[in-house]
Amino acid sequence: MSKKTTPKKNIFDNAGARSAFASLIAILGGFLVGFIVLVLLALFNENIDFFDAVDGFFRILAGPFSAGNKDNILFQLGNMLFNSTPLLLTGLSVAIAFKTGLFNIGAPGQYLMGAMGTLIVAHSIPTTVVPPAIVWIIALLTGILCGAIWGAIPGFFKGVLGVNEVIVCIMTNWIAANIVSWVFKDSVFINVAETKMNFIKKTSANGVSTATFGLDKFFSGSSQYSRSYMDISIFIAIIIAIVIFIILNKTTFGYELKACGYNKNASKYAGMNEKRNIILSMAIAGGLAACGAALWVLNGNQDFKWEVYQSLPSDGFNGIPVALLANSNPIGVVFSSIFLRYINVGGSNLAAQTDFNEYVSQLIIAIIIYFAGFSRYIQEAMIRLRAGRKNKEKEGK
Amino acid sequence: MGDIKNSEYVIEMRNITKVFPGIIANDDITLKLKRGEIHALLGENGAGKSTLMSVLFGLYQPEKGEILKDGEVIKINNPNDANKYGIGMVHQHFKLVDVFSVLDNIILGVEPTRFGFLTKKEARKRVLELSKEYGLNVDPDAMVENITVGMQQRTEILKMLYRNNEILIFDEPTAVLTPQEIDELMEIMRGLAKEGKSILFITHKLNEIMAVADRCSVLRKGKYIGTVDIKDTTKEELSNMMVGRDVKFVVDKEDAKPEDVVLEVKKLCVKSHTHKKNVVNNVSFKVRRGEIVSIAGIDGNGQSELVHAITGLERIDSGTVELVGDDVTHKSIRYKNTHGMSHVPEDRHKHGLVLDYSLEQNIVLQRYFDKEFQSHGFIKFDAVRKYAEDLIEQYDVRSGQGPVTMARSMSGGNQQKAIIAREFDREHDLLIAVQPTRGLDVGAIEYIHKQIVKSRDNGVGVLLVSFELDEVMNLADRILVMYEGEIVGELDPKKTNAQEIGLYMAGAIKNNKAEGDKTNE
Numbered sequence A: 001m002s003k004k005t006t007p008k009k010n011i012f013d014n015a016g017a018r019s020a021f022a023s024l025i026a027i028l029g030g031f032l033v034g035f036i037v038l039v040l041l042a043l044f045n046e047n048i049d050f051f052d053a054v055d056g057f058f059r060i061l062a063g064p065f066s067a068g069n070k071d072n073i074l075f076q077l078g079n080m081l082f083n084s085t086p087l088l089l090t091g092l093s094v095a096i097a098f099k100t101g102l103f104n105i106g107a108p109g110q111y112l113m114g115a116m117g118t119l120i121v122a123h124s125i126p127t128t129v130v131p132p133a134i135v136w137i138i139a140l141l142t143g144i145l146c147g148a149i150w151g152a153i154p155g156f157f158k159g160v161l162g163v164n165e166v167i168v169c170i171m172t173n174w175i176a177a178n179i180v181s182w183v184f185k186d187s188v189f190i191n192v193a194e195t196k197m198n199f200i201k202k203t204s205a206n207g208v209s210t211a212t213f214g215l216d217k218f219f220s221g222s223s224q225y226s227r228s229y230m231d232i233s234i235f236i237a238i239i240i241a242i243v244i245f246i247i248l249n250k251t252t253f254g255y256e257l258k259a260c261g262y263n264k265n266a267s268k269y270a271g272m273n274e275k276r277n278i279i280l281s282m283a284i285a286g287g288l289a290a291c292g293a294a295l296w297v298l299n300g301n302q303d304f305k306w307e308v309y310q311s312l313p314s315d316g317f318n319g320i321p322v323a324l325l326a327n328s329n330p331i332g333v334v335f336s337s338i339f340l341r342y343i344n345v346g347g348s349n350l351a352a353q354t355d356f357n358e359y360v361s362q363l364i365i366a367i368i369i370y371f372a373g374f375s376r377y378i379q380e381a382m383i384r385l386r387a388g389r390k391n392k393e394k395e396g397k
Numbered sequence B: 001m002g003d004i005k006n007s008e009y010v011i012e013m014r015n016i017t018k019v020f021p022g023i024i025a026n027d028d029i030t031l032k033l034k035r036g037e038i039h040a041l042l043g044e045n046g047a048g049k050s051t052l053m054s055v056l057f058g059l060y061q062p063e064k065g066e067i068l069k070d071g072e073v074i075k076i077n078n079p080n081d082a083n084k085y086g087i088g089m090v091h092q093h094f095k096l097v098d099v100f101s102v103l104d105n106i107i108l109g110v111e112p113t114r115f116g117f118l119t120k121k122e123a124r125k126r127v128l129e130l131s132k133e134y135g136l137n138v139d140p141d142a143m144v145e146n147i148t149v150g151m152q153q154r155t156e157i158l159k160m161l162y163r164n165n166e167i168l169i170f171d172e173p174t175a176v177l178t179p180q181e182i183d184e185l186m187e188i189m190r191g192l193a194k195e196g197k198s199i200l201f202i203t204h205k206l207n208e209i210m211a212v213a214d215r216c217s218v219l220r221k222g223k224y225i226g227t228v229d230i231k232d233t234t235k236e237e238l239s240n241m242m243v244g245r246d247v248k249f250v251v252d253k254e255d256a257k258p259e260d261v262v263l264e265v266k267k268l269c270v271k272s273h274t275h276k277k278n279v280v281n282n283v284s285f286k287v288r289r290g291e292i293v294s295i296a297g298i299d300g301n302g303q304s305e306l307v308h309a310i311t312g313l314e315r316i317d318s319g320t321v322e323l324v325g326d327d328v329t330h331k332s333i334r335y336k337n338t339h340g341m342s343h344v345p346e347d348r349h350k351h352g353l354v355l356d357y358s359l360e361q362n363i364v365l366q367r368y369f370d371k372e373f374q375s376h377g378f379i380k381f382d383a384v385r386k387y388a389e390d391l392i393e394q395y396d397v398r399s400g401q402g403p404v405t406m407a408r409s410m411s412g413g414n415q416q417k418a419i420i421a422r423e424f425d426r427e428h429d430l431l432i433a434v435q436p437t438r439g440l441d442v443g444a445i446e447y448i449h450k451q452i453v454k455s456r457d458n459g460v461g462v463l464l465v466s467f468e469l470d471e472v473m474n475l476a477d478r479i480l481v482m483y484e485g486e487i488v489g490e491l492d493p494k495k496t497n498a499q500e501i502g503l504y505m506a507g508a509i510k511n512n513k514a515e516g517d518k519t520n521e
């Protein structure tokens, strides 16, 4: 040991840089395999040839930029950013749970409870009495609270009774789905329009919707009816991600949460309340997932399908790959969630414009996630390479 | 493998260099193992012993150097290769599957099958034969989680023998054993060597080296210092080679001047999780400022549970604990930590460290919320760094990257030193130290022992739990012997000897006082 080697500084000495690089490699690997799949598909389909496969691949890569004209591109970009919001927040939800040693597979249920709380409040407080902005805030906070409580339940079972959180999360997911369907069934919140009976009224019906500051107009197509959903919610979500990053990495609270996640026994030994921390972690995770739902419905132009007792919202589950790809780094989650949406948009463009179907983009995403699983291995390989190089440098001297 | 054993050495490791971020763990090390010898490997904490053995076992690839078996260069890419060449290893921290039986653990990876079905019958026969042949007493059907560390270790040894390994690596096998088990292990090792097995043996205990080893190689700070024949050397010479100076084995200390009581335990009982009896039964004692009270006893007689009950890691079923006159029986661990209690825990990986935290994060594990280290809930990273650097320097904690080194990557002994530094430096009136020198090198032990005596002289009350009689005799001002959850005797180290303590520890004698206490109930 002893002698300190002091070679040139290299960014791969930094763990954060290493993990970002590993994610990039995962993405590249995913694309590569995805491309091969496209070529294989082309081989077995008479309508498509190799060049179509190359073309299709670039359409996916281009995401919304494969939309054709400038208006369409802006329109798709706006929707992409808006639709990234719930994904970003459920990703954050799963990530913070991962960081504290928990697997939050309960995000779909927390998402549903959040949507329910928000919708009820947004429709029940008359905006003739209370200013819409205030109603918006109360509705958002109510949604977050509902999700937090819903997340705290598996946290309680895990922390106090030692029951595996995955099992409880799955149960609470279905309980949430049934509660939401039951609460809304025959309620006054259901859309009265003949064709929309499956949905809850848009919050804009009560004059409640997220501020857009003209973003919806900026991100819009030329024709009147194609105005995108873009509002400020993506920026709210990014700010939340930064706050979570700061909490996890700069505060004593985050220090405790992570310590409990890494080693429950040592945290107990150090005098931390490990049971409380587990419950808190799950409550925060639940609140984040719910916040994603709240911001989505508060957009004011979204139809929330209330009959969910048979299906859980996919954005809840998709938080898992988002967190995985970001290696559970809150800032990374911002990028990975937008990135996955970007690929999705590319995929639907591909389906709309060519003979490929949109499942190809899903497949590529799945492959990328699969590669992300190797992230640890890639990082270790980098460390090994680096150590070897340092040694050579030393010998050279 | 060829039958021409043309070399005197079964294994030669030549010019091995292994680099980790910020540190050269092995710097051009050459080690030669003779056939049928017990070869000890000695060196300070972090000297690179475990790393060198991991290279031989195929866990790490060296940047430079070659390995020869029977005079021929071989390439060991992974533990399977090592196994192929007959190399087996018992790691510093065991690698057994807790929920498997002993037999299953032994055959794991080389399960005998017929038509794809397990045929454990023959395996069992073979294991029983081996265990008889080498005196390795195990119960093949017991679950690993329920057996003693000693038996876990014998399981690890059987694992190697079952695979017909002939080069056996033991990484600090005795650190977790009781003195009795150590004697047994020494006997086993001698037997193995007689059967022609070649053994590499890492230990910090010079007595063990003197007792069983034929030769000893010494490493210091990643470098090879030399190899000596044990019959031509002494403990003093070995320790000198290892740390580069003379080491004292006996602590200088004056008579204790006990003052007021800092810890008073009254009729403490802790129920067992597995059986009906109390694991800690009606234990009462006091620790005063300025004295070292040591609890002696064979591992598993309730010492761990007693300490856990006092510190708050385990529930107390009845009885009281007073810390500096304050009844803390039902107080939180945080309260005790901030009201005068320091605790060096028995299990450094389970309780002592958050292995995925850096060294500096571990240094402030109980103090991150102090005014000194946070303001308005934000951690003062500069203050933490500065404090960690101070402690690292003061306690000579060695690691690759200083304060930012991940605790997991540190050598076992340096992990222990980090805990010691943290607990000794916190403000405290009572120091509870369980096996504080487990896994430390002689130089570090000398230092820690001095620190413990210094704490005592500064008015701290020390409760020392140790399974090592030497340490107890060396440090204690009073000895309490624990047997089956009860304190069976109080002894004065100056007036007693190892034999007498041994009798108490074995439950052969019990003090009247202890008996009297019991009937009070």
Ligand SMILES: Nc1ncnc2c1ncn2[C@@H]1O[C@H](COP(=O)(O)OP(=O)(O)OP(=O)(O)O)[C@@H](O)[C@H]1O
Binding pocket: A001, B020, B021, B023, B025, B043, B044, B045, B046, B047, B048, B049, B050, B051, B052, B398, B399, B400, B409, B410, B411, B412, B413, B414, B439
């Ligand atoms: N996986 C690793 N990554 C980074 N550094 C490591 C790793 N393993 C060991 N080291 C460093 O290499 C050095 C040698 O460690 P090693 O475990 O070989 O020491 P040791 O001689 O076995 O010490 P001890 O007696 O304390 O067990 C230490 O400074 C340690 O911090």
Ligand SMILES: [Mg+2]
Binding pocket: B049, B050, B051, B092, B171, B411, B412, B413
């Ligand atoms: Mg070691």
